[in-house]
Amino acid sequence: MKPLDLWAHELRRTGPAALAGPPALVLLMALLSMFGAWLGSRESTTAFMLAGALEMAMPLITGMAAASSLGRDHAVELQLTLPVSYRSTVLRRLAVMAGWTGLCAAAGSAVLTLGGWWALVPGAPSGLAVQLVWLAPALWLAALGLLASAAFGSAVAATTTVAFVWITEQVATETLQSVPASRLFYLFATMRGTVPGDWTANRVVLLCTAVPLIAAAWPLLGRPERILGGEKE
């Protein structure tokens, strides 16, 4: 197989659910941006919903998709006998999935830019930094999903972990933001606000800590018996 075929194959293997989710969200965002006023939504509310879709919903989709990307292959026993390690197959699939979600999220942020909605979101950055609004939490949750799925060997446990972290961060905003250590890890620093001047640090910390999460998953992914015994979906 040529490398391009491999990538195309992985694109199909990510599954229709993971592929259709992000564009569906962007479509909803575009519709809300165009018809929000007609529906009776105040401008500030529309801007909040649009930015929320980008910073909250997009990372949730990415994290859940990453958490359920492991071990879904048929005849995984055969794949494990190939010279190509299963680890690189999974990482290739994740890269395809994350790239596709990133493309959609960039389109989503274009919707906000075109409509001039960023100006109505308090605490929103300007320029290229707006891409960090979705990039940092999405990467972090995807890394967490990968680690959880490699550690538990079960998509159910991994998706539950991602879901739980997401909901907890939504519910316990004040508690998590009151301590500097957890404030830097807070996923929704744009929408829920943070201490002035902390936003960039928060994004950098999220991006940097995603790397050790993936690194922790790396050795776990190299042990085929974990993949074979796991629950599929």
Next chain:
Amino acid sequence: MIATLRYEFLMQIRRPIMWIVYGLTYITLVAVFWPAYRTLSFTDDGGHDPKLAMLTSAKLIMVLLPIVYGCLIADRLIRDRRLGVATIMDASPADPFGRLTGKYLGVCAATAVPIALAFFGRAVVYAMTEGKVEALAWSVAVFPTAVLPGLAFLGALALAGPLLMPPLPFRVLFVAYWFWGNLIPADMMPTLSHTIFAASNEYVAYGLFGQTFEGLAYGPWPDAALNALRPVASPAVAVLWMGVMVALTIAILLITRLHAARSES
């Protein structure tokens, strides 16, 4: 039905992953709600009233743990199909609706066990630290009225939901539903939260157990949409909420059965 119930219950309760995930999430729950979970009170009264403390305990548990509960139930019904044994099961003489009911009851009961353990465990700890044994009686009264109806409905929803769509989008939507329909303040956007259709609300606490907050009635929110679904709390409304939850549960199970019957033919 009983055989299915027993089998599904044991299968779920012996799943190590369930206990691991519940354990981790319980630790997180205690950590993020620490001062309130220690005193079992959101105010400065110290949580010395056992009735209010048990209601607060139920409320805290129902904020985060239902997410785990729903996600863990979501793969149970479609499992038979994925393993390719659904058709064999259908060919057995067992009544299909009985099997579905047994599966529902068994799975939900097993997945609710950790929630019950967390709740009653906290009640025992409270009874010992505060020296008030009546807290145990209150906990026995609060759990079936304030927690179980919501769990019954969520269990049916999570069991049947993945029939309509793959488990991945279902879980994403379930999380979004839980946040939108149960946790956000009612005046933030049109939402089901704090209505009699929300799986986690305080109608039982305010209506049945007479909890009060600064003399305000629980019910309609100022400037919130869908206030028609938020009657002022009273014992009748609390019972109505339980009835709505049970009715929704039965409706979902019946629709699931009809769906299965249609795909059989």
